[in-house]
Each structure stands twice: as structure tokens, then as C-alpha cells.
Amino acid sequence: MAANRTKVPRPLARQLFVETGHRCAIPTCRATPLEIAHIVPWHRVQRHDFHNMIVLCPNCHTRFDRGGIDRQAMFRYKELLRLPNPNRVAPEDPSPRAGLIRAYRLFQSDMTGWHKAISELVVAVNFSSGGFPTSNLKLARRAASVARASADKLCELGGEGVASAADRVFEWYRSWASEVFDLEPSAFRVTGRDDFEDWAEERFLAFVVLHEELCAVLDMGPTELDFFEAERDEQELPDVPLGTRGLWRTDETDE
Numbered sequence: 001m002a003a004n005r006t007k008v009p010r011p012l013a014r015q016l017f018v019e020t021g022h023r024c025a026i027p028t029c030r031a032t033p034l035e036i037a038h039i040v041p042w043h044r045v046q047r048h049d050f051h052n053m054i055v056l057c058p059n060c061h062t063r064f065d066r067g068g069i070d071r072q073a074m075f076r077y078k079e080l081l082r083l084p085n086p087n088r089v090a091p092e093d094p095s096p097r098a099g100l101i102r103a104y105r106l107f108q109s110d111m112t113g114w115h116k117a118i119s120e121l122v123v124a125v126n127f128s129s130g131g132f133p134t135s136n137l138k139l140a141r142r143a144a145s146v147a148r149a150s151a152d153k154l155c156e157l158g159g160e161g162v163a164s165a166a167d168r169v170f171e172w173y174r175s176w177a178s179e180v181f182d183l184e185p186s187a188f189r190v191t192g193r194d195d196f197e198d199w200a201e202e203r204f205l206a207f208v209v210l211h212e213e214l215c216a217v218l219d220m221g222p223t224e225l226d227f228f229e230a231e232r233d234e235q236e237l238p239d240v241p242l243g244t245r246g247l248w249r250t251d252e253t254d255e
């Protein structure tokens with residue numbers, strides 16, 4: 001095991017265990033005890049990311065490590081955890097109101113996942129000798145499709161105002177991701193965005209507008225519903241100074 005491997009933060013571990021109802025994630029297994037596995041292995045991603053992690057029993061974990069269950073299948077099992085599953089303990093027949101709040105939280109959490117994936121991609125490219133690291137690319141693409149699915153669900157449940165506000169948030173991330181993906185590796189000596197602060201503020205405003213639209217639909221004041229879930233305090237977003245000189249490669253490189 002790599003010496004620099006960090007411990008899985010408790011809130012994240014809890015989130016993962018709850019995701020599977022404290023059972024092995026393989027639907028036909030469901031055994032205990034439990035271990036947490038990285039789908040794209042730790043030595044390649046060097047980070048703990050909810051969308052890349054899954055709870056398995058030691059038996060399934062070993063089979064996965066030895067290739068008896070391949071990675072695509074494991075991602076599929078992870079996706080299945082997002083679908084309504086009669087075997088999982090879930091609140092019965094949630095009210096439309098509870099369903100909407102849940103969709104909102106899921107949207108926030110998946111946008112956060114996408115944010116982290118794009119940030120990591122930017123960082124990885126800047127510290128790699130050439131091109132996009134494949135594992136980061138895959139995670140970023142997967143996080144984008146997860147985020148899109150959450151956005152669709154929220155748009156569907158929230159009505160027109162919420163839908164257009166959620167699309168605005170999504171669009172902000174989509175344009176950022178496109179900007180990152182569209183760069184040629186040789187162009188990765190970008191030294192920063194002149195409009196960095198306005199750009200970051202746009203994202204914040206988009207989230208604020210969404211929050212207000214959502215509170216209006218729920219007939220609540222904007223402060224009656226937490227802007228983010230309380231648990232977010234325990235796992236704050238890393239403060240990644242995107243686009244600043246500190247992170248972007250500034251030296252000239254000959255390809």
C-alpha cells in the first residue's frame with residue numbers, strides 16, 4: 001500500500017455506506033463486513049471521490065481487484081445505486097416537497113463532484129508532462145453525465161423557474177469543462193483568466209438564483225432552507241485557486 005495514501009474522511013465514508021444501505025453494493029451479494037473500494041484505483045487517482053468509490057464486501061473487493069469483476073461493470077453497479085431499488089431502505093412515497101428538496105441536494109452534491117473532477121483534471125494536466133491523464137478524463141466525463149442526470153431530475157420536478165436556474169448552473173460548469181477540454185496540451189501554459197473574479201462570481205450567483213427559485217416554489221423564505229446541507233461543513237470544497245498563476249504552468253515548454 002502506498003505510504004502517501006490518505007484516510008477516507010468520515011463524512012465521505014458515511015455517505016458511501018448509506019448509499020448502499022450498509023451492504024455490499026453488488027445487488028446479488030449484499031454481504032457484510034464492508035470495505036471501501038476505489039473504482040479507478042487509488043494509485044492512479046490519488047484522491048477520494050464519491051463518484052469513484054463504492055462499498056464492497058471483502059470477497060467482491062478481492063474479485064474486483066483480481067479482474068473477476070471489471071471496471072465497467074463496477075461503474076455500472078455504482079450507477080445502479082442511484083436508481084430506485086426496492087431492496088434499499090428509503091423513505092416511503094416522499095411528498096413532492098421532500099422529493100424536490102432531495103433532488104436539489106443531489107444536484108448540489110453532483111455539481112460539487114463535477115467541480116472537483118474538473119479541478120483535478122486541470123491540476124493533473126498541469127503536473128503531467130503531456131496531455132490529459134486518462135483516469136482524470138474518465139472521471140471528469142462521468143461526473144459530467146452524473147451532473148446532467150441530476151440537473152434533468154431537478155428541472156423535471158422544479159418547474160420552469162427552477163429548471164432555467166438549474167440549467168444556468170449546469171451551463172456554467174459545462175462551459176468551464178469545455179474550456180478545459182478544448183485546450184491543446186501545448187496550450188496548457190495559460191497563465192490565468194483576466195476575468196477570474198467575475199467568472200467565479202457568476203457561478204455563485206447562479207447557485208443563489210437557483211436557491212431563491214427553489215425556495216419560491218417551496219413557499220419558503222431563502223433563509224429557511226440551508227443554502228447547502230449542514231454536513232457540507234465537514235467536507236468543505238477544497239479551495240482550488242483555478243486559473244491563478246500558482247496552479248497554471250507558467251514556464252514555456254517545447255512540445
Ligand SMILES: [Zn+2]
Binds near residue numbers: 025026029030058059
Ligand atoms: Zn459482495
